[in-house]
Amino acid sequence: MSKDSTEDYLKLLAEHEYAIRVYIITMIPRLSDADDIMQEVRLIMWKKFGTFELGSNFKAWALQIAYYRIMDFRRRKGRENKKLIFTDEFYDAVEQASKKLNPEDSDKRQSLLNCVGKLQDQHKKIIFLRYKERVSIEEISEKIGRTVTATYRVISRIRASLKKCINTTEKAR
Amino acid sequence: MTPEQEERIELLAEKLIAEALTEEETQELQELVTSNEDAALIFSEYMQGHAMLSLDADHLPNSSQLELREPKKFSWSWLVAAAAALVLSFVITELRAPKILETFAKIESSDFANWGECTLPTAVGGELGAGKLQINEGLATLVFKSGAKVTIEGPATFEIIDSMQTRLHSGIVVSDIPESAHGFTIYTPTATAVDHGTRFLTQVTDNGETTVLDVLEGEVELIHDNKSERFKTGQIAKASSEGFEKDGDLRHELYITERDIKPLSTNLLRVSTSYGEGRDGTAHDFDPEFHFNAGDIMIKHSDKYLRKGFAGFDLKFLETSKVKDVKLNFNLVFSGYGSVALTQRSKFSVYGIIDDSQDEWPQGHIVLSKSPAYKEGLNSIDLNKARKVGEFEISRGEITANRNLSSPELTELIRHDKNKFITLVFICETPAINQNTGALIYSIAGKLHPTAQAPALQIELTE
Structure with a gap:
């Protein structure tokens, strides 16, 4: 690969890497697995970049490669566990839906962080423990003195309120 | 809906x-x-x-000081309160030490282990969650919470999934499985080994295409291509794209000594920052002598005491088009400044300078605003002049370690560099806790470090 195309590749990768990672995690939520897939995607993109037409949609090209790696990954996993967790139809539905969302929009990223900042203290801390310190739901439930089931409900409600906050901020803009 | x-x-x-x-x-x-x-x-x-929350976890507002429990809306009777206090006194020690990640295993011992790219701590006694360990040479023994004991023999790449499931990407592991861990599983790229009470050796060779299983004692099940077979003491099996091979004819000692490693050859070069015009240093924008070690490349994420590290490699003798693969090797050392207890697991990025006009910078002190690829804004870097070539993590409490980093981006950076001088920038991405007071300054040994080796590029050339 020539120096120019190397630079093109690295520039496009830097621009879209976040969106690609979000796309993978949306379908494969376990971060260590998603990281492995991202690694594979980067290698494949690198190898196939010669076939990519400059000026066409890099993100769409990258997401397609990512989609095949995700499908391959879940088949491998399926073989290991001797069963597939969700069907192809499920992943198709999620893949169609997630293309409508634009996580790489930098305003959206910033709104998310601002909205976390606006949460009430207890909720802010729960998000911090869950995402920054990666504390398990069981431990959080012990700490807040609720059952595990209630804790799932608390977290999914915090997340729903974050979503609402981001959407309101976006509309206000 | x-x-x-x-x-x-x-x-x-x-x-x-x-x-x-x-x-x-x-x-x-x-x-x-x-x-x-x-x-x-x-x-x-x-x-x-x-x-998004996972990827931006490092930028979440730090909430560790906030109250987690809501204020009580009703009062306990004395009896209940006393009983609760009694229960609490048993669990309080647990709560005081917040667990950061769920852990599945511990490093019991290591013998002459030289670690490669790892996402987990490598110190003896280190508690291990899910993640990867790469060992270049030597041995490391892990004890899982399930009771399983696994010895990894370098060179190998091994991954912990949980206390009953692991993955061997390459190399050899020997597993001792007590009754409590029956069902302990090792996945390999071509097969799955499930233990049924034993001691066995698993080897992955041929770039992951072949798995060899040697049952030293007991019984192991090997699953390959939807076929499952059990093997007993003394039996050996091989699973590859050609299918299953088993039994006596495979049993000769060569099997274990046929390795993937290539001998060191003249095609491998090591260039450190001490060579030629090579240099290293620290960029910051306060009193140059303040908390400064001339032998260190110092890094800190802090709004007042920000430090970026730099390493420069002189490659003018090198025919860059012949570069096949590059590995950056460096040593973490103790800076002596700041408290280790105030650190958290931290993420670092390494950038390569692509604009050759930025390669002029002095050994030792570098003025932050004149440093290569400088951009205004805390810890920012000008992406028109630099590209990310890799990242690594340092665990809480990890002080000295030898690290390796490689990526296609790093190799390409060197292959396409025109002036044959490579500048790398080290940035800490995780804000320090108590960042303007006692937080640790991270250090990498530079070329003037009294004991540890300077950063080096290990370059593999094509024939």
Whole structure:
């Protein structure tokens, strides 16, 4: 690969890497697995970049490669566990839906962080423990003195309120 | 879509993230999401929120000081309070030491281990969660919470999934499995070994295409290509794209000594910052002598005491088009400044300078605003002049370590560099706790370090 195309590749990768990672995690939520897939995607993109037409949609090209790696990954996993967790139809539905969302929009990223900042203290801390310190739901439930089931409900409600906050901020803009 | 259904999808999504869905719930989520587009969108948006929070975890507002429990709205009777206090006194020690990650194993011992790219701590006694360990040479023995004991023999790449499941990407491991850990599983790229009470050796060779299983004692099940077979003491089996091979004819000692490693050859070069015009240093914008070690490359994420590290390599003798693979090797050392207890697991990025006009900078002190690829803004870097070539992590409490880093980006950076001088920038991405007071300054040994080796590029050339 020539120096120019190397630079093109690295520039496009830097621009879209976040969106690609979000796309993978949306379908494969376990971060260590998603990281492995991202690694594979980067290698494949690198190898196939010669076939990519400059000026066409890099993100769409990258997401397609990512989609095949995700499908391959879940088949491998399926073989290991001797069963597939969700069907192809499920992943198709999620893949169609997630293309409508634009996580790489930098305003959206910033709104998310601002909205976390606006949460009430207890909720802010729960998000911090869950995402920054990666504390398990069981431990959080012990700490807040609720059952595990209630804790799932608390977290999914915090997340729903974050979503609402981001959407309101976006509309206000 | 009713609000109840929406809430249900979000609750199930949260359980999916925590890997806590039951079979019935999995089925339910499957049906909900495929039922209509709105449901798929709600689910995807929820999962995307998870992705964004995970990727931006380092930028979340630091909430460790906040109260977690809501104020009590009712008063306990004395009796209940006393009983609760009694129970609490048993668990308080647990609560005081917050667990950062769920751990599955511990490093029991290591013998002459030289670690490669690892996402987990490598110190003896280190508690290990899910993640990868790469060992270049030597031995390391892990004890899992299930009771399984695994010795990894370098060179090998081994991954912990949980206390009963592991993955061997390459190399050799020997497992001792007590009764408590029956069912302990080692996945390899071509097969799955499930223990049924034994001591066995697993080897992955041929770039992951072949798995060899040697049952030293007991019984192991090997699954390959949807076929499962059990092997007993003294038996050996090989699983590859050509299928299963087994029994006596394979049993000769060569099997274990046929390795993937290539001998060191003249095609391998090591260039450190001490060579030629090479240099290293620290950029910051305060009193140059303040907390400064001339032999260190110092790094800190702090709004007042920010430090970026630099390493420069002189490659003018090198025919860069012949470069096949490059590995950056460096040594973490103790700077002597700041408290280790005030650190958290931290993420670092390494950037390569692509604009050759930026390669002029002095050994030792570098003025931050004149440093290569400088951009205004805390810890920013000018991406027109630099490209990210890799990242690494340092665990809490990890002080001295030898690290390796490689990536296609690093190799390409060197292959295409025109002036044959390579500048690398080290940035800490995780803000320090108490960043303007006692937080640790991270150090990498530079070329003037009294004991540790300077950063080096290990370059492999084509024939």
